Every structure is written in structure tokens, then in C-alpha cells.
Amino acid sequence: MTDNIIARRYAKALFSLGLEKGGDELAAYGKDLAALAEILKGSPEALKVFRNPIFGAQDKKVVIGKMMDKLAVGQMVRNFCLLLADKDRLGYLPQIQVVFAELLDAHQGVLRGSLVTAVEVPDARKEAIKQQLESQAKAKLVLGYEIDPGILGGVVLKVGDKVLDASLRAQLSMLKEQIIRGE
Incomplete structure (x- = not known):
């Protein structure tokens, strides 16, 4: 501290x-x-x-x-x-x-984040994703790209202190919890 x-x-x-x-x-x-x-x-x-x-x-x-x-x-x-x-x-x-x-x-209005995917994403697609996120955030975005086969599919986006987990692993985990609770 x-x-x-x-x-x-x-x-x-x-x-x-x-x-x-x-x-x-x-x-x-x-x-x-x-x-x-x-x-x-x-x-x-x-x-x-x-x-x-x-x-x-x-x-x-x-x-x-x-x-x-x-x-x-x-x-x-x-x-x-x-x-x-x-x-x-x-x-x-x-x-x-x-x-x-x-x-x-x-000060410069820049956001930093990372995009995690299960497989390699082509550069053209990375740029399109970045531009889409910049237009939504209305700020310049510096995005790092990572590959994690453990997420199985989909993406995990981390920008600042926010996390969007749209991975197949997360969806399967939620489905498992619903089945356990009997919903």
C-alpha cells in the first residue's frame, strides 16, 4: 500500500x-x-x-x-x-x-485493454474489432491480443476495470449452474 x-x-x-x-x-x-x-x-x-x-x-x-x-x-x-x-x-x-x-x-483519453480469443484472429478482423470498440467507447483504444484455448470459443474483452466474458467456457459454466439449481 x-x-x-x-x-x-x-x-x-x-x-x-x-x-x-x-x-x-x-x-x-x-x-x-x-x-x-x-x-x-x-x-x-x-x-x-x-x-x-x-x-x-x-x-x-x-x-x-x-x-x-x-x-x-x-x-x-x-x-x-x-x-x-x-x-x-x-x-x-x-x-x-x-x-x-x-x-x-x-489525460489523452486513451483506454487500454485486451482481447482474448481461443484461436488466432486475422489482422483485418482485429482492426475491425478495434474500430468498432473505439466507436462505442468514443475514445482511442490500445488493444492487446491474446490467445487462450481454454476459453473454448468466443471472446473475453477487458477494458480498464470492465470485463466482458462472452466465451463458450463462461456460457457452459452458467448453464451448469442453472442445471444444478434446477432452473
């Missing part, structure tokens, strides 16, 4: 700075944070260094500095990461990036 509060606080601070600078800067901050979070995902040793109290702020600044040099991040995100090092909060960088991305999506 505390981790989420800390991540949210820092993400909101960076987000508000980006809003003051303008939309292009805001998007650049999000891109830089996403790149740093991706590197940390691929290098759990660095994340362990950031979370280890044995290493001082200077050691952490050297490590994050090399990462930022490699990615050529902007000055504001560089200063932000150095502040995180000073406050011993670099270990929260992946969570901060997630919260920042959520804030950015909300």
Missing part, C-alpha cells in the same frame, strides 16, 4: 511538471520513463541495487546515470531520477512509470 502511495505521489509530481511544459514534453517524459522501466525489467540486479540500503545515493546515481546516458533521456527526467536517488526512491521507478502511464492515458 505504501509503495503505491509513494509511486503515485512522484508520478503526479512529474506529470504536473509535464503539463506545465506542454503535451510534447509530457509525452517525452512518459517515453523516457518507459525506456528506463524496460531496462530495469531486463536487469533485476540494478533494481536490487536501487532497493539495497547498503548502497549510498552516489552509487545509485552512478548506476542510473549510466542507464540514462545510454538512453539519452531528457534533462527533466534525468533530474527527476537523480532526485529519486537522493530520496532513496529509485526502487520505485517501475511503479512510478506505471502510474505515470495511467495518468498520461487518462
Whole structure:
């Protein structure tokens, strides 16, 4: 719980700075944070260094500095990461990036979701489904596609905190419950 509060606080601070600078800067901050979070995902040793109290702020600044040099991040995100090092909060960088991305999506009117099917769907059909959902939601939609043979047929759509389970597995489960109840 505390981790989420800390991540949210820092993400909101960076987000508000980006809003003051303008939309292009805001998007650049999000891109830089996403790149740093991706590197940390691929290098759990660095994340362990950031979370280890044995290493001082200077050691952490050297490590994050090399990462930022490699990615050529902007000055504001560089200063932000150095502040995180000073406050011993670099270990929260992946969570901060997630919260920042959520804030950015909300600001831009973007919804994220996933569509699960039992079999591979052709690209043309995926695009048609996406366009139909965008017109219904009246928002831009970023849709991920997954395959799960366990749903047997149909689709499971997750957008934000809403789930539409129109899978054959769900329908069979409901039918089973009705038979058990004697309906």
C-alpha cells in the first residue's frame, strides 16, 4: 500500500511538471520513463541495487546515470531520477512509470485493454474489432491480443476495470449452474 502511495505521489509530481511544459514534453517524459522501466525489467540486479540500503545515493546515481546516458533521456527526467536517488526512491521507478502511464492515458483519453480469443484472429478482423470498440467507447483504444484455448470459443474483452466474458467456457459454466439449481 505504501509503495503505491509513494509511486503515485512522484508520478503526479512529474506529470504536473509535464503539463506545465506542454503535451510534447509530457509525452517525452512518459517515453523516457518507459525506456528506463524496460531496462530495469531486463536487469533485476540494478533494481536490487536501487532497493539495497547498503548502497549510498552516489552509487545509485552512478548506476542510473549510466542507464540514462545510454538512453539519452531528457534533462527533466534525468533530474527527476537523480532526485529519486537522493530520496532513496529509485526502487520505485517501475511503479512510478506505471502510474505515470495511467495518468498520461487518462489525460489523452486513451483506454487500454485486451482481447482474448481461443484461436488466432486475422489482422483485418482485429482492426475491425478495434474500430468498432473505439466507436462505442468514443475514445482511442490500445488493444492487446491474446490467445487462450481454454476459453473454448468466443471472446473475453477487458477494458480498464470492465470485463466482458462472452466465451463458450463462461456460457457452459452458467448453464451448469442453472442445471444444478434446477432452473
